[in-house]
Amino acid sequence: MDTYLQAEALAKRFDGVAAVDGISFVIRTKEIFGLLGPNGAGKTTTIRMLSTILAPDAGDVRIGGHSVIHERDEVRKRIGVCPQELALYPELSAFDNLVFFGRMTGLSGRAAKARARAVLAEVGLEDRGGETVKKYSGGMKRRVNIAIALMNRPELLFLDEPTVGIDPQSRNKIFETVLGLRDEGTTVLYTTHYMEEADRLCDRIGIMDRGRIIAVGTPAELKRQVGDPARTTLEEVFLRLTGRKLRD
Amino acid sequence: MGRAFHLARLELKRYFADRADLAFGIALPIVLFAVMTGALGENAGFRATMHVADLDGGPLAHRILGQVNDSESISVRRYTRDELADALRRTAILTGFVIPPGFSASIESGIPASIVVEQRGSGGDEGQIVVGVVREAARKAVSAIELRRAIGVLAGDSAGDERVDEVVQQLLTEAHHHPSVEVVTDPMHVPEASELDRLLAGIVVMFLLFSATLSARALIAERRSGTLERLVTTQLSPGELFIGKFLGGVGRAMVQSFLLLGLAFAVLGVAGPLAFAQCLILALVVAATVTSVGLVVAALARTDEQAAFSAVLVTMIMSVFGGTFFPTAGAGWLEVLSRFSLNTYAVDAFMGLFSGTGRLADQELELAVLGGVAITGLVIARTMFRVSSSPLQS
Numbered sequence: 001m002d003t004y005l006q007a008e009a010l011a012k013r014f015d016g017v018a019a020v021d022g023i024s025f026v027i028r029t030k031e032i033f034g035l036l037g038p039n040g041a042g043k044t045t046t047i048r049m050l051s052t053i054l055a056p057d058a059g060d061v062r063i064g065g066h067s068v069i070h071e072r073d074e075v076r077k078r079i080g081v082c083p084q085e086l087a088l089y090p091e092l093s094a095f096d097n098l099v100f101f102g103r104m105t106g107l108s109g110r111a112a113k114a115r116a117r118a119v120l121a122e123v124g125l126e127d128r129g130g131e132t133v134k135k136y137s138g139g140m141k142r143r144v145n146i147a148i149a150l151m152n153r154p155e156l157l158f159l160d161e162p163t164v165g166i167d168p169q170s171r172n173k174i175f176e177t178v179l180g181l182r183d184e185g186t187t188v189l190y191t192t193h194y195m196e197e198a199d200r201l202c203d204r205i206g207i208m209d210r211g212r213i214i215a216v217g218t219p220a221e222l223k224r225q226v227g228d229p230a231r232t233t234l235e236e237v238f239l240r241l242t243g244r245k246l247r248d
Numbered sequence: 249m250g251r252a253f254h255l256a257r258l259e260l261k262r263y264f265a266d267r268a269d270l271a272f273g274i275a276l277p278i279v280l281f282a283v284m285t286g287a288l289g290e291n292a293g294f295r296a297t298m299h300v301a302d303l304d305g306g307p308l309a310h311r312i313l314g315q316v317n318d319s320e321s322i323s324v325r326r327y328t329r330d331e332l333a334d335a336l337r338r339t340a341i342l343t344g345f346v347i348p349p350g351f352s353a354s355i356e357s358g359i360p361a362s363i364v365v366e367q368r369g370s371g372g373d374e375g376q377i378v379v380g381v382v383r384e385a386a387r388k389a390v391s392a393i394e395l396r397r398a399i400g401v402l403a404g405d406s407a408g409d410e411r412v413d414e415v416v417q418q419l420l421t422e423a424h425h426h427p428s429v430e431v432v433t434d435p436m437h438v439p440e441a442s443e444l445d446r447l448l449a450g451i452v453v454m455f456l457l458f459s460a461t462l463s464a465r466a467l468i469a470e471r472r473s474g475t476l477e478r479l480v481t482t483q484l485s486p487g488e489l490f491i492g493k494f495l496g497g498v499g500r501a502m503v504q505s506f507l508l509l510g511l512a513f514a515v516l517g518v519a520g521p522l523a524f525a526q527c528l529i530l531a532l533v534v535a536a537t538v539t540s541v542g543l544v545v546a547a548l549a550r551t552d553e554q555a556a557f558s559a560v561l562v563t564m565i566m567s568v569f570g571g572t573f574f575p576t577a578g579a580g581w582l583e584v585l586s587r588f589s590l591n592t593y594a595v596d597a598f599m600g601l602f603s604g605t606g607r608l609a610d611q612e613l614e615l616a617v618l619g620g621v622a623i624t625g626l627v628i629a630r631t632m633f634r635v636s637s638s639p640l641q642s
């Protein structure tokens with residue numbers, strides 16, 4: 001399989017403390033790659049560097065063959081970013097949010113509206129797109145947050161902990177959406193600190209702790225390091241690798 | 249650049265979607281307008297009533313009351329003797345007048361008669377004034393009768409009554425047209441009007457500054473929630489983002505200006521689309537200035553609370569020392585301080601245009617100061633503009 005993203009010796013320090021400590025990994029074309037790790041592991045900092053927001057202190061990343069440092073605009077055309085926090089305008093409708101962000105990615109007014117309708121359907125909000133986001137449940141807001149990242153039909157989608165604190169129904173809808181996107185050919189980077197989520201969704205997983213990636217592989221490969229894959233959980237893998245529980 | 253305009257349009261859309269913002273920026277100043285106009289309009293003129301029981305009903309009494317009623321500020325209200333006494337007893341009125349029976353006939357035949365003033369205490373300021381006006385009216389009416397009698401006496405019986413009447417009429421008309429003494433009132437409309445001008449201009453500017461600086465909070469919230477970062481990962485450059493936010497702020501301030509200035513024009517009765525157009529151009533300069541101050545607040549403040557506090561502080565200090573509520577010209581150190589307030593220049597410029605005679609082109613100093621602050625503020629805000637709340641931003 002082709003490599004779509006290649007990160008090399010990527011590092012970022014905040015106030016002298018390493019948030020990301022020289023990580024290297026690849027994401028293959030059309031796979032769902034999970035970054036699994038506890039809070040503070042460096043997942044968000046990694047995504048912010050991969051998505052051209054934060055300049056790395058060291059290392060580089062190539063996305064679709066383009067450097068995030070030297071070819072930002074080329075990279076930005078290819079990515080969609082769904083940040084951990086709700087990054088949208090709650091006083092406006094979901095539809096208006098989508099059209100606005102669509103226009104920011106360069107779509108014409110008409111194209112943005114058509115795309116907004118399609119994307120609303122993709123996240124299961126086609127009936128309620130006209131309501132202000134403020135009135136939505138937490139899960140619906142998260143789905144709008146994801147939908148915004150889909151407006152420019154990204155080749156690579158970044159989802160930073162998209163299911164934190166939401167109802168099971170929205171969670172399942174999000175899984176469905178992510179799997180559907182992968183089937184249509186989108187490459188996905190998915191971060192989470194829920195190990196069963198990573199297990200269920202991801203083709204390959206990088207386990208992250210204290211700014212480093214300490215293991216990479218398919219869920220089965222990772223579990224095999226500990227014992228019988230059919231009877232082992234990623235929780236146990238994490239415990240074996242770090243001596244700590246995943247959720248503290 | 250097109251993207252910056254889309255962003256500005258979004259800002260306007262968000263403005264209209266936010267009821268609290270609209271209420272604060274538009275409804276509240278309108279309420280203040282109403283209160284201020286009411287408060288200042290009240291002392292516009294003196295009004296009083298002459299409470300009178302006319303027991304005479306004769307021609308002279310009629311003439312006196314007619315004269316009082318004709319005066320601009322005093323109206324006559326009639327009572328029976330008992331009603332008047334009752335009203336005085338209940339303190340419903342403080343001063344009452346009684347014209348006794350036979351008053352007119354008595355005066356006509358040369359026998360002195362009095363109009364009786366009944367008062368509680370001093371009769372109140374209003375009563376004093378009414379007494380003065382009534383006395384003046386009585387003197388005028390009686391003097392005609394006395395004049396007639398004097399001429400009649402001087403002419404003896406040789407002159408017919410008709411002839412005497414004619415001379416009296418002539419003399420009175422003469423006196424009316426060329427009075428020997430005249431008290432001329434010179435209505436001082438100017439200071440009163442400009443007080444209202446100042447307040448309305450002051451309120452408009454104060455709320456423009458308030459809204460613009462308070463909107464710094466929204467920008468900080470966006471920085472924290474990540475919408476600004478998200479916008480940067482679309483293909484919007486931080487420069488376009490900054491311009492879009494600036495244009496959006498100017499747009500919001502112009503919506504506010506248009507409504508508030510329109511209302512101020514209606515209240516002040518300033519006529520003319522030309523004056524209004526000039527006001528809108530001035531409003532554009534003021535909008536750019538307050539928006540740029542708002543962006544500086546957003547750049548300097550790290551938290552919501554800091555931004556809100558700075559916004560209130562900046563607005564209140566600028567407004568108080570900027571001649572919003574009282575003139576600062578000639579007020580010593582206050583005038584010196586006022587030179588450091590944006591509002592001084594904006595309020596002065598608006599007042600100049602409210603007067604209906606001023607021209608925007610004459611407000612060079614004001615325009616220069618406002619424009620200078622706008623540009624300086626923009627440079628500072630752009631230099632410090634951060635898309636992300638993280639200290640180390642690319």
Ligand SMILES: Nc1ncnc2c1ncn2[C@@H]1O[C@H](COP(=O)(O)OP(=O)(O)O)[C@@H](O)[C@H]1O
Nearest residue numbers: 014019038039040041042043044045046638639
């Ligand atoms: N803007 C920042 N300033 C200072 N420290 C930061 C900043 N962002 C992240 N960190 C620190 O870097 C580490 C990694 O954080 P983060 O990437 O958010 O982890 P995760 O997303 O895995 O929870 C944490 O210790 C966090 O406190």
Ligand SMILES: [Mg+2]
Nearest residue numbers: 043044045084
């Ligand atoms: Mg995170």
